[in-house]
Amino acid sequence: MPRPVARVVKGIVLTIVCALVIIPFLGIFATSVAPAGQLAANNGFVLWPEAFSLDAYRSILSGGVVSGALVISVGVTLVGTALSLSATALMAYALARPSTIGRAPVLTLLLLSLLFTPGMIPTYLIVKQIGLLDSLWALILPSMLSAFNVIVMRSFFQGIPGELIDSAKIDGATEWQIFRLISLPLSKAVLAVIGLFYAVQYWNAFFNALLYLNDSSLWPLQMVLRTYVVNGTNLSPADLGPTEILPPQPAIQMAILVVSFLPIVCVYPFLQKYFAKGVLTGAVKG
Amino acid sequence: MSRAAVPVAVRRPHSARERFRQNWPLTLFLIPGTIVLVTFHYLPLAGNVIAFKDYLPFVGIADSPWVGWENFRVLVSGDPAFVNALTNTLVITLVQTILVFPAPIALALLLNSLVSERAKRVVQTVVYLPHFLSWVVVVAIFQQFLGGSGMLNTWLRGNGGDGLQIIGNPDTFIALLTSQVMWKDTGWATILFLAVLSTIPQELYEAGSVDGASRTRQMWHITLPAMRGIIILLLILKLGDSLTVGFEQILLQQAAVGTHASEVLDTHVYNNGVIGGNWGVSAAVGLVKGVVSVVLVLVANRVAHIFGEDGVYRRGS
Known part of the structure; x- marks a missing residue:
């Protein structure tokens, strides 16, 4: 195949x-919009709007089920990400330092957890016995620690020169100070990328809510999206905020869909920046 | 010798007590993560004993009566619901390994052959995005485009054709699942292949073309051998996952097509256990599934070692 033709074919594909x-x-x-x-003329689906109206967004965001679910999703994502990132960074850091007591057994537990995953039924029964059913903590605690993320972050911390830490110790720094003032500032890239991964995980989680929450007033946005968009249950005016005119159902459904993926699309450029640097792929094989 | 002359870092702790005195703060760092790991991973792992018990919700896991292997009978007795779930799982895994697995390799090769770095980055930015959407969003998007009143069918009917029933049709369910997986993850899956491709020294290609190797031959003798390790690694991981197919994805779309076409092992465990209340039997199915998956990974890894590949973990010497 001559080169120009190949280029055109590649471009088209x-x-x-x-x-x-x-x-x-x-x-x-x-x-x-x-x-x-x-x-109505297009069977509820258009590729290019003739006019621009934010009525659908106004009606779902001014109160009602979608607004409530949005607050829950944002809260779970923020609290969950903060807890996950803290636990992951602390654990990864201690596992990266050769002098940590208990390093070997904890590392073994962590690595074995990647191989042996507990089934859905025992996990559900344990969460139930701990008393987390119908609690928002059920959306956070069971998925709080990703062994994979700990390993990625650990190999990043291992790259911090030991001399740096030793010299801080000579200067009288405590372990906490070394962690806070030396190791974390040197690891901003990996903290950002792992933090964003946790945030995406919490934001997108749907099955935990289905499994652990019977009370629909606790539902996060993904559950609302499933009920009203995937399953096609119509939203009644009572499910929406106070609006003068009820926007058409397809517009409302697609507005819920947009709200469900918009935060992902917004943080995505930041994630993308780190992929380019190979933060993850470089660390995986370590 | 004065005390100050000895660098602290060089002084090795002599006794266990001194080692502890110096390093206990780091052990505290391990505690939060370890508590979560033990509570939500190892405790449920131990909770698998429920597969050997008749679970009674009001007495809990520990006090439910033992029933031996009773719960495992369903695995060997040819229970139609279980056999159906197993068959569907294996068919979907087979179809997706054949159709989904090679797609990112092809896309990565195509991207890698682009001369313009900028064009490459733009395409990467676009195709990685769907990976970060939830399954609920992906399923909603597909319904909107391919559903009964979706864009495709509106267009077909508008042009005098008949509508196609793609969503909610048992006959097209596997094709639908496969196309959704491809849409969501093909782009993202290229990231590992591209990382490997970027490590191939450019001199190999230059030497190849000096010796008169066509681009096809260069692909066959330089590019593909370089990718062999990562392809084998991913196939091993895929084999370990072969009993796990798109749980959330299928659960979301199951109501419209019925269980005969859509039930897989994971949805069977959920529907039969959490919904149906057959805790012990479902736990048994889940446990066997987990054990088989671990065995598959270990066996595949051993085979990879025999063929001189690294596999998931390096060969111990």
């Missing part, structure tokens, strides 16, 4: 691949 990803986002956003008339 890659354009199609990118379009397959981008067009759905455009269509969903367009549907969420399209006017009622255009939606």
Whole structure:
């Protein structure tokens, strides 16, 4: 195949691949802001809005089930990420330091946990026996620590020169000070990327809520999305905030969908920046 | 010798007590993570004893009566629901290994062959994105585009054609699952292959073309051998996961197609256990599934070692 032809073929293939990803986002956003008339004429789906209306967003964000779920999702994501990142960084740091007492057994427990995963039933029964059913902690504690993330962060901490830590010790720094003032500032990139991974995990979690929460007033956004968009249950005016006119159902559904993925799309460029640096792929094989 | 002349870092702690005195703060660092690991990983792992018990919700795991291997009978008695779930799982795994696994390799090779770094970065940015969406979002997007009143069918009917029932159709369910997995994860899966491709020295290709190797031959003799290790590693991991197929993804779409077409082992454990209350039997199915997966990984890894590959962990010398 002559070179120019090959280049054109490559260009076409890659354009199609990118379009397959981008067009759905455009269509969903367009549907969420399209006017009622255009939606009705197009069977509830448009790729390009004739006019721009934020009524659907206003109606779901001014109170009702979606607003409540949004508050819960944001809260669980913030609290969960803070706890996960703290536990992961502390553990990874102690496992990276050769002098830690108890390092070998904990490391073994951690590595074996990757191989032996407990099943769904015993996990559910333990969470139930601890008394976490119908508690928002059930969305955080069982998935708080990812062994994989600990290992990635550990290999990052291992890259910090031992001389640096020794000299801080000579100067009389405590372990906590060394961790806070030397090791963490040197590890901003890995903290950011692991933190974002945890945040995405908490934001996207759906099954934990289905499994552990019977009380629908505790549902996070993904459960609301499942009920009203995937299962197609219509939202009644009582489920929405106070609005003068009820926006069309497709617009409301697509607005819920946009709210469910918008935070991901917003943090994504920051994640992307770190992939380019190979923060993760470099650490995996260690 | 004065005390100050001895660097603290060089002084090795002599007794266990001194070692402890110097290093106990680091042990505190391990505590939060270890508590979570033990409570939500090892305690449930031990909770698998429920597979040998008749679980009574009001007395808890410890006090429920033992029933021996009773709960495991379903695995060998040809129980239709279990056999159906197992068959579906294996068929879906097979289809997805054949269709989904090679896609990111092809895309990575294509991206790697781009001359423009900028074009490469733009495409990567776009195709990684779906990986970070939840399954609920992905399923909702697919419904919106391929569902009964979705874009495709509206367009087909608008042009005088018949609508296609893609969503909620048992006959197309596996194809739907496969296309969703491809849409979500093909881009992201290229990241490992691209990392490996970037380590191939450019001189190998230059030497190849000096010796008159065509681009196809260079691909066959330089690029693919370099990727062999990572492909084998991922196939081993895939084998270990072969009894686990898209749990959330299937659970979300199960109602529309029925269990015959859609039940897999994980959804069977959920539906039969958590929903149906057959705790012991479901735990037994889950336990056997877990054990088989571990055995598959270890066996595959051993085979990889025999063929001189690293596999998941390096060969002990």
